[in-house]
Structures are given as C-alpha cells and as structure tokens.
Amino acid sequence: MDHPEDFGGGCPWFTRDYGHLSPQPFVFRSEPFCLAQGQTLELKYRVVLHAGTPAEAGLNALYQAWC
Numbered sequence: 001m002d003h004p005e006d007f008g009g010g011c012p013w014f015t016r017d018y019g020h021l022s023p024q025p026f027v028f029r030s031e032p033f034c035l036a037q038g039q040t041l042e043l044k045y046r047v048v049l050h051a052g053t054p055a056e057a058g059l060n061a062l063y064q065a066w067c
Helices: 059-066
Strands: 013-015 021-023
Touching: none
Parallel strands: none
Antiparallel strands: 013 021
C-alpha cells in the first residue's frame, strides 16, 4: 500500500516469483527527481499478506486505519 503523503501517488511495485517484492517510486517518473544536499525523503509503504479476497481481508479498512 502506498501512503497518501508520499509524492507522486500510485507507486508501481516490482515482484518476482523467487520472492523479491519492492515499491518502485522512481521508475515511471516523467521528470527527474532531485534532493538538495541535506534534504531527506521519507516514503511509507505497508505490505499486508492475507487469504481470501481483498474484501474478506478488510483491506479498505486496514488502509484507512493506516492512513
């Protein structure tokens, strides 16, 4: 899950069948992203593993509670 305070919104995720899983916030940017010396960037993500459908797992409620 991408946190709504993160820049850009709608971050794509990169996955592989051997288990790699990571957000890719800089992959599809149309313009370069630069930080000035001394600036910091904090990005927040949440990973939820569940059985059943998203509705059965209550993902909407989990997302709302996290935000």
